[in-house]
Amino acid sequence: MGGSSIPPFETKTFAGKINALGCDYLDAPVSGGEVGAKAASLTIMVGGPEAPFERVEPLFALMGKNITHVGCNGDGQTTKVANQIIVALNIAAVSEALVFASKAGADPAKVRQALMGGFAASRVLAVHGERMIKRTFNPGFPNRPASERPEPGAAGRQGDRRAPAADGRRRAADAGLRRPRHGPARPLCAGAGAGAQQ
Numbered sequence: 001m002g003g004s005s006i007p008p009f010e011t012k013t014f015a016g017k018i019n020a021l022g023c024d025y026l027d028a029p030v031s032g033g034e035v036g037a038k039a040a041s042l043t044i045m046v047g048g049p050e051a052p053f054e055r056v057e058p059l060f061a062l063m064g065k066n067i068t069h070v071g072c073n074g075d076g077q078t079t080k081v082a083n084q085i086i087v088a089l090n091i092a093a094v095s096e097a098l099v100f101a102s103k104a105g106a107d108p109a110k111v112r113q114a115l116m117g118g119f120a121a122s123r124v125l126a127v128h129g130e131r132m133i134k135r136t137f138n139p140g141f142p143n144r145p146a147s148e149r150p151e152p153g154a155a156g157r158q159g160d161r162r163a164p165a166a167d168g169r170r171r172a173a174d175a176g177l178r179r180p181r182h183g184p185a186r187p188l189c190a191g192a193g194a195g196a197q198q
Contacts, residue, residue, distance in 0.1 A: 027076040
């Protein structure tokens with residue numbers, strides 16, 4: 001299962017290679033941001049065969065509320081691209097509207113408040129519109145790979161990139177989860193044969 005947001009054609013290529021090893025593959029990008037991840041209320045858009053989707057749907061339910069099996073491999077990523085198009089255009093529209101209101105002499109905060117009661121209301125206007133008015137443009141997530149982020153409370157340990165991974169392994173062990181030591185594809189794929197061992 002892949003939860004990253006990547007091009008649909010690459011997803012189809014990955015799925016084909018994994019299918020050749022006798023495995024199923026689901027592309028399952030998410031929407032909802034950090035808030036949705038923490039609240040386990042993500043929207044999950046899934047592409048892939050029906051049977052494996054039904055097997056892992058209980059796991060999706062632990063992470064999200066709106067879980068949709070969209071279609072074949074790549075369709076989940078296609079849906080995420082559609083999501084990003086809509087969100088990006090909405091952010092652009094909200095920013096243009098608030099700048100227009102401000103330059104015309106109106107209070108953009110009150111304009112936003114009025115718009116929230118009409119057909120222009122949207123989550124983008126509610127969330128991003130407020131951020132624009134308050135001038136808070138902090139990213140919703142770190143812009144560095146997890147392996148390079150310092151462990152919380154470890155500001156004094158410069159250059160220690162292993163701490164987050166070690167912490168994740170410790171928490172997994174505490175939860176009774178075991179990490180395969182050799183190639184996770186072998187134990188998960190039935191009938192993968194010699195191809196999985198190369």
